[in-house]
Structures are given as C-alpha cells and as structure tokens.
Amino acid sequence: MATMKFLCDTKRCIECNGCVTACKNENDSALEWGIQRRRVVTINDGVRGEASISVACMHCTDAPCQAVCPTNCFYKTEDGLTLHNKDTCIGCGYCLYACPFGAPQFPKQGAFGSRGKMDKCTFCAGGPEENHSDAERQKYGANRIAEGKLPMCAELCATKSLLAGDAEVISNIFRERVAYRGSKNAIWG
Amino acid sequence: MNNWFKQISLVLALVVGTMFSALSFAQDAAVANPQATEGQIWAQLQAGATGETTSHGQFHNQPINTYDLRVLELRSDWLAPALMAALFGMIIIFVLFIKVNGISKLHGGFSGKLVYRWSKFDVSIHWLGAIPCLLLILTGLTLLAGRFFFQPYLGEGFWAALIYGAKQVHDVMAIPFMIGWALMTVLWAKNQLPKMYDLKWMLVVGGYINFGPFKGKHPDAGFANAGEKLWFWAFAIFGLVISASGMLLLFPNLFEPSRTLSLIALILHSVSAIIITAFSIVHIFMATVMSEGGMECMVSGYCDENWATQHHNLWFDEIKADGTLKYKK
Numbered sequence: 123m124a125t126m127k128f129l130c131d132t133k134r135c136i137e138c139n140g141c142v143t144a145c146k147n148e149n150d151s152a153l154e155w156g157i158q159r160r161r162v163v164t165i166n167d168g169v170r171g172e173a174s175i176s177v178a179c180m181h182c183t184d185a186p187c188q189a190v191c192p193t194n195c196f197y198k199t200e201d202g203l204t205l206h207n208k209d210t211c212i213g214c215g216y217c218l219y220a221c222p223f224g225a226p227q228f229p230k231q232g233a234f235g236s237r238g239k240m241d242k243c244t245f246c247a248g249g250p251e252e253n254h255s256d257a258e259r260q261k262y263g264a265n266r267i268a269e270g271k272l273p274m275c276a277e278l279c280a281t282k283s284l285l286a287g288d289a290e291v292i293s294n295i296f297r298e299r300v301a302y303r304g305s306k307n308a309i310w311g
Numbered sequence: 312m313n314n315w316f317k318q319i320s321l322v323l324a325l326v327v328g329t330m331f332s333a334l335s336f337a338q339d340a341a342v343a344n345p346q347a348t349e350g351q352i353w354a355q356l357q358a359g360a361t362g363e364t365t366s367h368g369q370f371h372n373q374p375i376n377t378y379d380l381r382v383l384e385l386r387s388d389w390l391a392p393a394l395m396a397a398l399f400g401m402i403i404i405f406v407l408f409i410k411v412n413g414i415s416k417l418h419g420g421f422s423g424k425l426v427y428r429w430s431k432f433d434v435s436i437h438w439l440g441a442i443p444c445l446l447l448i449l450t451g452l453t454l455l456a457g458r459f460f461f462q463p464y465l466g467e468g469f470w471a472a473l474i475y476g477a478k479q480v481h482d483v484m485a486i487p488f489m490i491g492w493a494l495m496t497v498l499w500a501k502n503q504l505p506k507m508y509d510l511k512w513m514l515v516v517g518g519y520i521n522f523g524p525f526k527g528k529h530p531d532a533g534f535a536n537a538g539e540k541l542w543f544w545a546f547a548i549f550g551l552v553i554s555a556s557g558m559l560l561l562f563p564n565l566f567e568p569s570r571t572l573s574l575i576a577l578i579l580h581s582v583s584a585i586i587i588t589a590f591s592i593v594h595i596f597m598a599t600v601m602s603e604g605g606m607e608c609m610v611s612g613y614c615d616e617n618w619a620t621q622h623h624n625l626w627f628d629e630i631k632a633d634g635t636l637k638y639k640k
Contacts, residue, residue, distance in 0.1 A: 161366035189383040194458035219573040224370040
C-alpha cells in the first residue's frame with residue numbers, strides 16, 4: 123500500500139505551466155469551462171527570492187475537505203488518495219472554504235450556492251465509477267493509476283520539479299537532491 | 312480579493328475576535344518579503360503568501376490558505392452532536408418533564424369568552440417565520456449532523472437525494488424565515504422589554520412547576536412573560552447572527568467572503584442554530600401541550616379570558632382599565 127503524494131521542488135520549477143497543460147489535456151473530458159485543477163503560482167515575482175510552485179490537490183491524509191463535507195462524498199483510496207463522488211456532491215462549497223490549497227473548484231458561481239458539482243485533481247485516478255468507463259471519463263477524467271502510471275502533470279514535468287508517487291520514494295529523491303546542492307539553506311524552498 | 316472585502320473581514324474579525332482569537336487571518340499573515348533568500352520560501356508560503364498565476368480560479372493566487380484547523384473538529388465533534396441534543400434531547404427532556412409534572416391547566420376551565428390578543432397580521436408573520444424555521448431546523452440538522460447520525464443507516468442513493476433536497480429546501484426557506492424574523496423582531500420588541508416582575512417570574516419558573524415550593528404559584532406577567540421575553544431576545548439576537556452568516560454562505564458571489572470568513576460563518580451559523588433549536592422546542596411544547604389554551608393565540612389571534620387572567624394578569628388588567636379590551640363577537 124502506497125501513500126501517494128505530490129512534491130514540488132521550488133528550486134527546479136521554471137513556471138513553464140507544462141503541468142497545467144498536461145493536466146488540462148489529460149482530463150479534458152471532465153473539465154468544464156474555467157476549471158483548472160493544477161496551477162503554478164509565483165511568489166516574489168520579479169524580485170529577489172522569486173520562486174514558483176505547482177499547486178493542486180495535495181491528497182491530505184487527514185483531509186479538511188473530507189472533514190467538512192455535509193454529504194460525506196469524499197473517500198480515501200487504498201493508495202492514500204482523496205477522491206470524491208460527484209453524484210453525492212451538492213455544491214455547497216464547504217470543501218473550498220476548508221481546503222488550504224484552493225483545490226476544489228466549481229463550474230458556476232451563482233446565488234443560493236448554485237455552484238454545480240465540485241471538481242478537483244484526482245491524481246489521475248478517476249473516481250468511484252468503474253475504471254475507464256464512460257461515466258468515469260465524463261465526471262472525473264483520466265484514470266492513469268489503474269493503468270499503473272503516475273499523474274500526467276508529474277510525468278510531463280520538464281525539469282522533474284513536480285514529483286508524484288509514494289511519499290517515501292519521492293521524499294528520498296528530494297532529500298538526495300538537497301544533499302547534492304550542498305548549501306545548508308537549500309532545504310525545501 | 313478586493314480591498315472592500317478585506318475591510319469587512321477585518322471588522323468581523325474584531326467582532327468575533329474574542330471567541331475565535333486563535334483563528335489567524337491568512338491575508339493579514341501574508342508578509343511579502345522581497346529580500347527572501349533560500350529557505351524562506353516555505354516560511355512565506357506557510358504564512359499565506361500570494362503570488363502571480365495564470366489561473367483564473369477562485370483564490371488561486373494563494374498557494375496555502377492558513378487558518379485554525381480546529382474549526383474542522385468543532386463541527387464534527389461538538390456542533391453536530393449539540394444540534395442533535397438541542398432537537399431530540401430537548402424533546403425527550405420535555406416529554407419526561409410533562410410526564411412527571413403534568414401540564415398547566417386553566418383553573419376555571421375555559422370561559423368561552425375570547426379576548427383579542429394578536430392581529431391577523433401578527434399571526435401571519437409568526438407563521439411566516441415559524442414554518443420555514445421548522446424546515447430549516449430539520450434540513451440544517453441533515454446538513455450538519457446527517458452524515459454522522461443518518462447516513463450510516465441509509466442507502467447511498469437515498470442519502471444523496473436526501474442531502475440534495477435538504478440543501479435546496481434550506482436555501483429557499485432562508486428567505487421567508489429572514490423576512491419573518493425581521494418583522495417579528497421589529498414589530499414585537501416593545502412588548503418584550505424586561506420589567507422587574509420578570510425576575511419574580513423566573514424565581515418561581517413561571518408557576519409551571521406543579522410540586523414542591525413552586526406549586527400553585529402564579530407570578531405576575533404583562534403581555535409577555537419572562538420566559539417569552541427570554542425566547543424573544545434569544546431569537547432576535549441569534550436570528551441576526553444566523554441570518555447574517557447565512558447570507559454570506561447563500562450569496563458568495565455578492566459578498567465575496569474569504570474562505571476563512573466563510574468557515575467562521577459556518578461555525579456561527581451552527582452555534583446560533585443550536586440555541587434557536589433548543590428554544591424552539593421549548594416554545595412549541597409550551598404553546599401546544601404545556602399551557603392549556605395557549606395555542607389558540609396563534610390560530611385565531613384570540614385567547615380565552617381565563618387563560619389571560621391566569622398567565623398574563625397584568626396585561627389583562629391593563630387592557631381592561633384602558634378600555635382596549637376587545638371580545639370576539
């Protein structure tokens with residue numbers, strides 16, 4: 123049993139938005155207009171200390187979205203991913219309030235909370251529907267995990283800044299990188 | 312996030328600051344340090360720094376929003392069980408109380424003479440608030456506590472339909488409830504001001520206890536007794552909190568609340584709901600079962616003369632003295 127995580131190495135991210143494009147393309151069938159599951163944020167843009175980081179659902183072990191959802195539509199997979207059932211979602215928006223990473227998004231933004239079904243990164247693992255079914259493709263997008271592959275964003279990252287995989291494996295890769303960099307200040311960030 | 316909204320969230324932060332002192336506001340914590348060097352990036356992100364992004368998604372320029380994660384446990388571990396207790400617990404307590412204590416009968420029976428007490432308009436605004444209030448309690452309970460107390464016993468499809476229906480009814484019923492709340496609060500406040508004799512009423516629990524030193528007591532009461540006044544002011548205050556927090560949640564596109572403010576609104580909404588629910592149960596029991604002849608007031612607007620003299624003696628004396636006493640023809 124793996125515990126799947128994302129890790130973004132800010133020393134390597136060059137703000138190319140390749141991960142964003144890869145995600146959009148891979149999950150196109152499920153994405154309504156305006157939904158962007160992954161984004162790159164650059165802090166200190168244009169000044170010293172500029173750094174970019176690719177952000178999407180972090181698949182928290184103790185997920186705040188899951189804690190606040192009135193419908194209990196979130197579930198953890200055996201790979202430690204936080205996924206949700208769009209058939210149960212009522213679009214109340216509580217997960218958006220609770221998520222520290224701004225991952226949950228809604229296709230609409232109307233009065234009376236008419237937001238439509240929440241959408242977020244699935245770690246390219248689909249949803250509760252049958253693997254690779256039409257329903258899964260329409261609601262959740264790709265299911266690469268069922269094919270034994272990692273999420274498209276990390277796979278296509280040109281600088282290998284964005285890592286996806288078992289927490290232990292990717293943190294070991296990252297630790298090794300930090301050791302090579304040599305500077306005692308060159309920890310994450 | 313526009314500046315206007317920042318102002319409002321700051322004001323609200325001050326108001327609820329004492330209750331939620333531990334909650335930090337992400338926007339305020341965001342310290343942009345242009346001289347950041349290695350190792351400081353994480354500290355900045357953790358403090359809620361915002362940056363540039365090509366995404367137009369809501370709040371997407373902030374990688375990490377920081378807030379007090381205890382609000383999550385507050386909902387599941389305290390507020391959800393408390394709302395269940397406020398509804399079902401109060402019903403059980405009241406049923407047991409009536410079994411032991413008995414109800415408050417009219418001593419002289421019904422006189423048959425009906426005294427004018429509420430106008431038709433008063434009766435209608437009462438039900439304008441009351442019917443949505445009952446529906447809001449039931450649907451709100453489903454939304455807050457349903458997943459812990461109901462979902463385990465329901466099928467997946469039925470649960471999905473139930474919670475969807477609960478949300479729709481909750482959203483729509485909020486509007487008539489707020490109108491009813493506003494009208495009742497404004498129009499009825501003058502009869503609900505506390506008086507000295509209300510203290511004595513409280514000391515003998517309104518004379519509703521049928522044993523011990525309280526038995527047979529009939530404390531003075533004006534148009535409203537002390538218990539009704541307490542309910543009125545609780546409803547006025549927590550009705551305001553529940554309406555304001557509800558508006559934030561209902562019209563996010565209008566008020567553009569921050570995520571942290573929305574979470575605080577959720578908590579305040581639940582706390583107010585618990586208090587209003589508990590009071591509502593008492594109010595319903597008092598009117599329908601406990602006080603014989605009480606329900607008539609909110610059906611026809613008239614009350615029996617014996618009921619008036621027994622429960623609202625000062626009011627009855629007053630209208631008799633100043634000639635406003637009107638009988639039903």
